[in-house]
Amino acid sequence: MRVGFVGLGNLGKAIVDRMISQGLELYVYNRTIEKAKNYNYYENPNELFKNCDVIFIIIRDSKAVEEFLFNKIEKQNLKDKIIIDMTTNNYQFVIYAYNKIKNLNGYYFEAPLIGSIPAAQSGNLVMLIYGDIDKFKKIEDIIKTFTRKIYYFDELGKPTKIKLLNNFALAGISYSIIETITIAQKLSIEKEIILDILLNGAGRSHFLEIKKDKILNENFQPQFSIELLHKDLNYFFELINQFHIYSHILEPVNKxxxxxxxxxxxxxDISAIYLVLKEKIFNDERFIEGMKLFQEGKFFDAHEVLEELWREIPKENKYRNFIKALIQISAGYYKYLVQKNKDGAIKIFNNAKNYLLEYQDEKTIFNIRELIRNIEFLMGLIEKNEDISSFKII
Structure with missing residues (x-):
């Protein structure tokens, strides 16, 4: 059987590399062609479907899967194809996709995965799968190239229910452990000590074992991103809402x-919620609102919200001048875009830069050095009388 693979995101690429290392010949398609050029690839997904018997899919979400399978792929190219959808999907979507592809004489497998990039690289992913049992037997050995355990279920939708439950548990465990660490720090207990004690006590968990170094070093390169976990928790909420079930911890975690x-x-990485929980200021609703207004280009509104927050911050708080720098940035935009005062704007942006210089070696929620570079670039644009309204400084 000729095998195709769709989706070269972080996890998809790790799975493809693992499958190839186990001797499989693969043909890939990715929306961004550049990511596919190190492999045997097709530029047109319909060509991949025409030429492959088995197609693995792992892309962003159910909306993307629906768009891909039922809008990009021509109906005749789904006939007789074995489609293994490893995306974490919405519960209702897998039922819809299974029946639609069955009506087109194809074979859809609901097949979410448990595990992240390291597990994919070592062939230790866990797959939860439902689909035609006879076809499953034909593809089982292919799946084993990147999994250590396969759970086959005889009920449509069950793999997705369990996958969403698993990610709900992951979210709750990660939240409670990371909040424990940040509270410990606020009680003057060193991060290294509380981590070591948790690892040798009741707080020991697989999550903590694999995320310890990320939290210690505050290096949050993604294995499983915050955005994807948030998406999965929204799917979980839709699932339990459909069955009239209430969760006591879902709302604060998702918030x-x-x-x-x-x-x-x-x-x-999901462990980066540490950055949100560790500093009270960054948990303040006004700070969150100010950042949202920044991203929307509402600089005057952002200035007002952050100014109110700044007035309440004790003078000894080390992030007081950081908030002041953000206020200065919003004021600089307003001075140039609304008041058309070029020299005044440059002066204000320069003040913001000077405030930020004291944080350039700090590990904060922003890359301070990059923020300083952005301010310098922005001042260069202003010197040339160029429009800065679309330049996202943060």
Whole structure:
């Protein structure tokens, strides 16, 4: 059987590399062609479907899967194809997709995965799968190239229910552990000590074992991103709502993830919620609102919200001048775009830069050095009398 693969995101690429390392010949398609050029690839997804018998898919969400399978792929190219959809999907969508592809004489497998990039690289992913049992037997050995455990279910939708439950548990565990660490720090207990004690006590967990170094070093390169977990929790909410079930912890956890996304952390690893929880100022609703207004280009409104927050911050708080720098940035935009005062804007942006210089070696929720570079670039645009309204400084 000729095998195709759609989706070269972080996890998809790790799976493809693992499958190839196990001797499989693969043909890939990715929306961004550049990512596919190190592999045997098709530029047109219909060509991949025409030429492959088995197609693995792992893309962003159910909306993307629906658009891909039922808008991009021609109906005749789905006939007799075995489609293994490893995307974490909405519960209702997998039922819809299974029946639609069945009506087109194809074979849809609902096949979400448990595990992240390291598990994919070592062939230790877990797959939860439902689909035609006879076809499953034909593809089982292919799946085993990147999994250590396959759970086959005889009920449509069950793999998705379990996957969403698993990610709900992951979210709750990660939130409670990281909040424990940030509270410990606020009680003057060193991060290294509380981590070590948790790892040797009741707080020991797989999550903590694999995320310890990320939290210690505050290096949050993604294995599983905040944005994707937030998406999965929204799917979980839709699922339990459909069955009239209530969760006591879903709302605060999902709210924290949403805050992290609003602060620009969506693409970071889920352990990066540490950055949101560790500093009280960055949890303040006014700070979150100010950042949201920044991203929407509402600089005067952002200035007002952040100014109110700044007035309440004690003088000894080390982030007081950081907030002041953000206020200065919003004022600089207003001075140039609304008041048309070029020299005044440059002066204000320069003040913001000077405030930020004291934080350039700090690990904060922003890349301070990059923010300083953006301010310098912005001042250069203003010197040339150029429009800065579309330039996103943060």
């Amino acid at each position: 924290t993830l949403k805050r992290a996304i609003n602060l620009g952390y969506g693409n970071l």
